[in-house]
Amino acid sequence: MNRVTSTDHDSPIGPILLTFVDAALVRLDVAHEGIDPARADIARRLGVLPEPDAATGAPLVRQLDEYFAGRRRSFEVELDWRLVRGFTRAALEAALDIPYGEVASYGEVAVMAGAPGAARAVGTACASCPFSIVVPVHRVVRADGAIGEYGGHPEVKEHLLALENATVLGEGLRVAP
Template sequence: MTRFTTSWHPTPVGDVLAAFADDALIAVSLEHGARDEAIARISGVLGEAPEHDDTAAAELGTQLDEYFAGSRRTFDLQLDWRLANGFTRQALEAIREIPYGETASYGEVAALAGSPRAARAVGAACRTTPFSLVVPVHRVVRADGSIGEYGGHPEVKHALLALEGVVSE
C-alpha cells in the first residue's frame, strides 16, 4: 500500500507544498493561499488525506535552497508520474530538457514532444503540472517571447526567469 505524505518548504517566491508517494515526489506546488485549502486540494487528487511529515521533503528542500542560491540548475529527485499521463507527460519530459537560463516557446516544446501542432496542449500541461519548479515550466514562453502566466502569478515566473538570467530584474 502506498504511503502518502506532505511537507512544506519556504522559498523566496512562496511556500512549496510537496507530496510524496512512498519515497517518490508525486506533486510539488507553489502555494499562495491558505495551507488547509492546499492540503484539501492534494487530498482530493490523491484520493486520501496524506500524513504530514516534516522530514519527507528534506532532499527537495536542500535542492530548492540550492536552486534559489544559484548553485543548482537541475533537480535530481525520484518522480512518481502517476498524475501526468499521455501528452501531458510527454510535454513535461520535453520541458525538462530546456536548459537553465534558456526558454522555449509552447510550439517548440510541442515539436520536442512529438506533436508540433499541440502548442495549446503544452500550455495545458504547464498549467496542470504536478511538478512546479522541479519541471521548469517557467521556461516555456509565448511565441512572441513574452513570458505569459504562471499559475496566475506572472510575477513568480518573472522572478524565476530573472534568477536564471533570462530577464532583467
C-alpha cells in the same frame, strides 16, 4: 499500500507544499492560497490525507534552497506521474530538456514532445504541471517571447527566469584568479 507524506517549506516565491508517494514527488504546489487549501486539494486528488513528514521532503527542500540561492540547476528527485495523463507527460518530459537559464516556446516544446502543432496542448500541460520548478515549465514562453500567466502568477515565472538569468550572467562575469 503506498505511504503518502507531505512537508511545507517557505520559499522566496511563497509557501510550497511537497507531497510524496513513498519517496517519489507526486506534487510540488506553490501554495498561493495557503498550505491548508493546497493540502486539501492533494488529499482530494489522491484520496488520502498526506501524513506530515519533514524527513521525506528534506532532500528536495535542500535542493530548492540551493536552486533559489543560484547554486543548483536541476533536481534529483524521483517523480510519480500518477496525476499526469496523455500528451501532458510528453510535454512535461520535453520541458525537462530546456537548459537552465534558457527558454523555449510552446511550439518548440510541442516539436520536442513529438507533436508539432500542439502548442496549445503544451500550454495546457504547463498550466497543469504537478511538479512546478522541478519540471521547469517556467522556461516555456509564448512565441513572441512574452512569459505568459504561469497559473495566474506571472510574477513567480518572472522571478524564476530572472534568478536563472542572473546566475548564468554572474558566472559569465567571474574573473579567473
